[in-house]
Amino acid sequence: MKLGEEWHIAATYCNRCGRCNTNCPVFQAMDGLETYSPRGWIELIKLMEQGKIEINVDTIKYVFICPLCYSCDASCPTGVEVTKLIKDARRAVVSEGYVPPGNISGRITNINRWGNLFGTPSQGKWVPRRYESKEKAESIYFPGCLSSHVYTEIALSSFGLLHGLGYELLKEVSLNGCCGEYAEYCGHEGVRSIVLEELSKKLDKAGVSRIASSCPHCVMSMRDLDGIEVLHVAQVLSEAAKRKKLRFRRFRKAAVYHDPCVMSRKLGVIDEPRELLQMIPGLKLLEFEKHGVESFCCGSGGGVAPGADPSISLKVTAFRIKEAVEMKASVLITSCPHCYGQFLEANSELNAPIKIWDIAHFVDTLAK
Missing domain, CATH: 1.10.1060.10 (Alpha-helical ferredoxin)
Known part of the structure; x- marks a missing residue:
């Protein structure tokens, strides 16, 4: 080496x-x-x-x-x-030909062959029945691999809210698109470059100038695309709520928000999710001891760490779950599908008395 x-x-x-x-x-x-x-x-x-x-x-x-x-x-x-x-x-x-541990190599193969981490085409079951994906659009929703294939409740809620704000789904991109960031995390920078090059061609052809994604890793990766504004869904929804385009029913419980690492330390998106949650009447927003740029990791690392050693990854996640329970939070909210999945799995193992939510899914259930 x-x-x-x-x-x-x-x-x-x-x-x-x-x-x-x-x-x-x-x-x-x-x-x-x-x-x-x-x-x-x-x-x-x-x-x-x-x-x-x-x-x-x-x-x-x-x-x-x-x-x-x-x-x-x-x-x-x-x-x-x-x-x-x-x-x-x-x-x-x-x-130099060494094979990464766990399922990492298999997922790289899936990206090369299928255009996503999971090796299967998205069935698009989360897409509203009467909605038809567009050939061209200025503003589109890009769910990312996890939201479109596994945690489809995130994609369904995100697009439901975004569509009312002028966002569309783009054929060949929104349902099965990959940002390539996972490959870069795993040492396959060339794979990420190919993914972004192909994605750029499709977006240019469709006239896309703005993308909203549920995944901070997708946002970070796609910000390397020229001429396209890339935002996290929470940023779009926060701005819409400020302009009174979104209104919410009352929620009389305590919630704690977890800052995803990339969201806070790389993208600098810290205030917008909190501003969005604070617009929900009755919600008491708590803070972890380590939050914002000092936030404690969920243990996923964009899905790479669980692939290397899931037991260690979940030990990291357990710290956050236990802290949330000790704070007497009723719900733990985050804005990354990797964090969301980690918390769901750890919460199930710990049998903790707390509900895990993605931020878009959470506010969607309270939207008037």
């Missing part, structure tokens, strides 16, 4: 202070084991390159268990972009 001079120069700025470790969700979930920490991962990667540690099924897991939550980047006093170093290491691993 060869990492190159640039990687090593960047890594030398690490002074091993350990601040990244104290903010790492995996490090906390694994009771402070150094092999499950940003500082430890960088050292392990160096040893793999030097041949001092064999690259095999057991060791390669450590390159992929990082959820890429960016909290280490935000906390590093010397400005080391640990996330980039780990992404580069994954790219090196893949380019």
Whole structure:
């Protein structure tokens, strides 16, 4: 495995202070084991390159268990972009023919063959019966893989609200579109580039100038497309509610909002979801101790971490569920389908007395 001079120069700025470790969700979930920490991962990667540690099924897991939550980047006093170093290491691993752990390779194959993570065409069952997807549209809804294939309640609610605001579904894009970000997270940057190139051609042909997506990872990936404004659904709905285009029934319970890592630390979308929820009469909005740019990761990492080791991933998720219960929140609301899925699974295992919602699905049930 060869990492190159640039990687090593960047890594030398690490002074091993350990601040990244104290903010790492995996490090906390694994009771402070150094092999499950940003500082430890960088050292392990160096040893793999030097041949001092064999690259095999057991060791390669450590390159992929990082959820890429960016909290280490935000906390590093010397400005080391640990996330980039780990992404580069994954790219090196893949380019030299090593196979990532778990179901990661299978999902990359699915993206190449089917255009989505799951290897099946979307049935579009969430699309309203009398609605016909458009060949051309200025503003479209892009649900992303998880919302269109698994958590279709997110797609149904999101489009139901967005359609009233002038958004359409685009054939060959809205029902089965992939942003390619998962591939980039897994070291397959070339796959992401191909996905975005094909997507760009379809969007240009259809005259699309604005996209709203349910997935922060899709938003981040598609912001590399030229000439297209890409927003998260929560941003669109928040603005609509401010303009009185959306009104809500009363909700007399306490809710806590979870900031997805990419949403807060990379996109900077922090206020809009809260502003939207605060427009619901009677709702008491609580805050986690770590929120906003300091938000604690859900454990998914865009779906990569569960593919590497689902048990560790769910340990991370359990922290957030337990904190929400201790706060006496009735509902936990988030704005990322990966976070949503993680919370649903962990909540089921913990049998916790709290309801998990995607933000669009939640406000849709209360919309007048």
